[in-house]
Amino acid sequence: MMVAPKPLFHVGHVPVYGDVILAPMAGYSDVPYRALCRAYGSAMHYTEFVPVEVLLGRQVAERFRMRLDKQPGERPMVFQIFGNDARLILQAAQRIVAWGPDVIDVNMGCSTRKVSGRGAGVGMMPQPALVAETFRLLSTHLPVPVTGKIRLGWDAVQQNYLEIARIMEDNGAALIAMHGRTKSQKYDGRADWDAIARLKQTVSVPVIGNGDVQSPADIERMKAHTGCDAVMIGRAAIGNPWIFARRCREDVGLVDVVTAVRRHALEMARYYGESLGLTQFRKHLKQYAAGFPELEAMMPTLLTATTLSEFENYLAEVEIRDWRLEIDRSLISNL
Ligand SMILES: Cc1cc2nc3c(=O)[nH]c(=O)nc-3n(C[C@H](O)[C@H](O)[C@H](O)COP(=O)(O)O)c2cc1C
Numbered sequence: 561m562m563v564a565p566k567p568l569f570h571v572g573h574v575p576v577y578g579d580v581i582l583a584p585m586a587g588y589s590d591v592p593y594r595a596l597c598r599a600y601g602s603a604m605h606y607t608e609f610v611p612v613e614v615l616l617g618r619q620v621a622e623r624f625r626m627r628l629d630k631q632p633g634e635r636p637m638v639f640q641i642f643g644n645d646a647r648l649i650l651q652a653a654q655r656i657v658a659w660g661p662d663v664i665d666v667n668m669g670c671s672t673r674k675v676s677g678r679g680a681g682v683g684m685m686p687q688p689a690l691v692a693e694t695f696r697l698l699s700t701h702l703p704v705p706v707t708g709k710i711r712l713g714w715d716a717v718q719q720n721y722l723e724i725a726r727i728m729e730d731n732g733a734a735l736i737a738m739h740g741r742t743k744s745q746k747y748d749g750r751a752d753w754d755a756i757a758r759l760k761q762t763v764s765v766p767v768i769g770n771g772d773v774q775s776p777a778d779i780e781r782m783k784a785h786t787g788c789d790a791v792m793i794g795r796a797a798i799g800n801p802w803i804f805a806r807r808c809r810e811d812v813g814l815v816d817v818v819t820a821v822r823r824h825a826l827e828m829a830r831y832y833g834e835s836l837g838l839t840q841f842r843k844h845l846k847q848y849a850a851g852f853p854e855l856e857a858m859m860p861t862l863l864t865a866t867t868l869s870e871f872e873n874y875l876a877e878v879e880i881r882d883w884r885l886e887i888d889r890s891l892i893s894n895l
Pocket of ligand 1: 586
C-alpha cells in the first residue's frame, strides 16, 4: 500500500512537502530554471517579483506576464508582487488570482533604490500602517493565502522585523520569509541567523529562513540554529540545482553537470525560443562551468551557439574530451 507523504508545514490551507525552497530571483528563477530546481527537490516556488502598476495596465507587457507563468503541476506556486499602495496591491492581486497561484506574496525585501526609494519592497518596512492595511485587505479579499518576504529592517538602527512580523500575522499573513540582512547591507556582511531564530520564536505562522545558505550542511545548520520551517536558497543555487537534493557541489561530477546543462538549455529553448533561450542561458552556464576546466575551456565556443543542435554538438565535444582523458588516465594507471 502506498503511504501518502506528509506535509512538513502548511501555508494557510496549502501543504508544503519539503523544507528547501528556491528563492525568488529576478532574471534567474524563471519557468525553465524552476523546472530544474523542482526536479532536484525544491519544495515550493516563487515567481520573480512583478510591480503592481504593470499588472493594472490595460495590457500586461509580455515579459512581466511571462514572470507569472507556471508549469502544470508546479505547486505550491507563489506569485510575488510589490507596490507601495495597499489598494493597488489588492487590485493587482485580485487580477492575477485568475492566473492560478496557490499563494500570493508581497515583496518587502527588495533593497534597490528604484523600488525601496518609493516605499515598495523593503521600503514598506518603515511604514507599519501600510503593512497592516496591505495584509488586512489581501487576507480579507483574496481566496488564496497571503505571505510576505521581509528583511531585518531599513538599517542597523531600525531593525523592526519583529514588529512588522507581528503586524503581518495579526492581519492575516500565512507565512513569513526573512532574508537576515537590512536594506542598507544589501548583500554585504553576513546574514543574521539569530534574528531568524527570534522571528520564529515570535510568530506562530511558518517561517522561512534565508541568507547565506551555501551547502547542504548550511541547510541543516540554519534549521538547527533558527528552528525555521524551511530554508530558502538564492545565489548558491545558481548553477547548482543539486543543493535541493542536499548534494554537495564538490561531489557533482562533469557527467552530472553536462546532463543538467543539457536539460536546462533545452528548457530555455522550449520556453523562450532557441536564440533568446540560449542567450538567456549564458549567465547560468558560467555558473555551471565553475570548477570544471573542461567546460570552462569550451565556454567561448558554447557561448556562440545560437541553435540547440550547435549547442548540443559543443557539449558532446566536452564529453568526448572527458572520455579521452578518462581513457588516458586508465591507460597510464595500468602501465
Ligand atoms: C539576482 C537576484 C535577484 C533577486 N530577485 C528577487 C526577487 O525578485 N524577489 C525577492 O523577494 N528577492 C529577490 N532576491 C533576493 C533573494 O530572494 C534572496 O533573498 C537573497 O539572494 C539572499 O539569499 P541567498 O544568500 O541565498 O542568495 C534576488 C536576489 C538576487 C541575487
